[in-house]
Amino acid sequence: MKILLAEDDPMFALLLQRLLEGEYQVRLVRDGVEAWEALLAEDAPQLAVLDWLMPRMDGMEVCRRVRRQPEMASTYLILLTSRDQIQDVLAGFEAGADDYVVKPCDPGELRARVRVGRRVVELQSALGAHVAQLQQALASVRQLQGLLPICSYCKRIRNDHNYWEQLETYLSDHTEASFSHGICPSCYQSVVKPPLQDIAADKR
Numbered sequence: 082m083k084i085l086l087a088e089d090d091p092m093f094a095l096l097l098q099r100l101l102e103g104e105y106q107v108r109l110v111r112d113g114v115e116a117w118e119a120l121l122a123e124d125a126p127q128l129a130v131l132d133w134l135m136p137r138m139d140g141m142e143v144c145r146r147v148r149r150q151p152e153m154a155s156t157y158l159i160l161l162t163s164r165d166q167i168q169d170v171l172a173g174f175e176a177g178a179d180d181y182v183v184k185p186c187d188p189g190e191l192r193a194r195v196r197v198g199r200r201v202v203e204l205q206s207a208l209g210a211h212v213a214q215l216q217q218a219l220a221s222v223r224q225l226q227g228l229l230p231i232c233s234y235c236k237r238i239r240n241d242h243n244y245w246e247q248l249e250t251y252l253s254d255h256t257e258a259s260f261s262h263g264i265c266p267s268c269y270q271s272v273v274k275p276p277l278q279d280i281a282a283d284k285r
Contacts (some may be wrong), residue, residue: 082103082104082105082106082126082127082128082202082203083106083108083124083125083126083127083128084101084105084106084107084108084109084126084128084130084195085108085110085116085125085126085128085129085130085131086098086101086107086108086109086113086122086129086130087110087112087113087115087116087130087131087132087135087143088109088111088130088132088135088161089111089112089132089134089136090132090133094109095183096113097130100191100192101130101187101191101192101195104192105106105195105199108126108188110140111135111136112135112136112137113131113135113136113137113140114137114138114270115140115144116129116131116135116138116140116143117138117146119250120143120147120153120156123152125156126153126156127156127157127202127206128156128157128159128195128198128199128202129143129147129156129157129158129159130142130159130182130191130195131158131159131161131172132162133142133159133160133161133162133164133179134162140161140162140178141160141172141173141176142176143158143159143176144160144173144176144178145176145177147177148176148177151280155202155205155206155209156181157180157198157199157201158172158177158179158180158259159178159179159180159181159182159194159195159204160176160178160179160180160181160182160199160214161182161184161186162182162184163183163184164183170272177279179198179201180194180197180198181247184192186204198213203213211230220242231248232245236248238251249255
């Protein structure tokens with residue numbers, strides 16, 4: 082899985098990269114503008130660890146921009162900062178961060194929080210795929226429901242406008258089914274064959 086790591090401190094960025102690159106494909110950027118551009122890319126990572134204070138654009142602004150893009154709704158954002166006051170934590174979440182990690186952070190805690198983010202991204206991706214499949218199925222299948230009035234003799238169906246239609250006409254209008262006509266053995270014996278026999282007898 083690809084992860085974006087945005088950190089302007091070279092030493093700390095290197096430590097974080099080494100911490101995560103055993104499990105993930107880590108893309109390292111040095112400021113908020115580079116982070117935003119990386120998240121806009123076609124192959125953008127779905128999970129980003131963003132330092133709050135960075136040159137040109139801070140992590141808070143990156144979060145805000147991501148959340149203004151509907152197509153980036155599933156991007157998981159972890160805000161990384163030394164600010165640990167409750168108002169700072171709340172501000173981070175209000176900006177759009179999914180998680181908030183205070184520096185200096187325990188390596189095990191950071192790995193655990195990134196794994197949580199990975200699971201969320203994977204679940205969202207799987208859910209999105211299932212929803213797409215369901216939408217495709219609903220678009221291609223039209224299902225009849227409810228009680229259909231049908232004539233006991235001619236088998237015509239009464240439509241919504243109180244007109245009686247042939248069964249195949251009604252089904253063609255309300256489903257994706259198409260029909261080919263033939264004669265079943267029973268109808269051949271009872272309906273088709275007797276007139277043929279009468280014609281043959283008349284010719285004799």
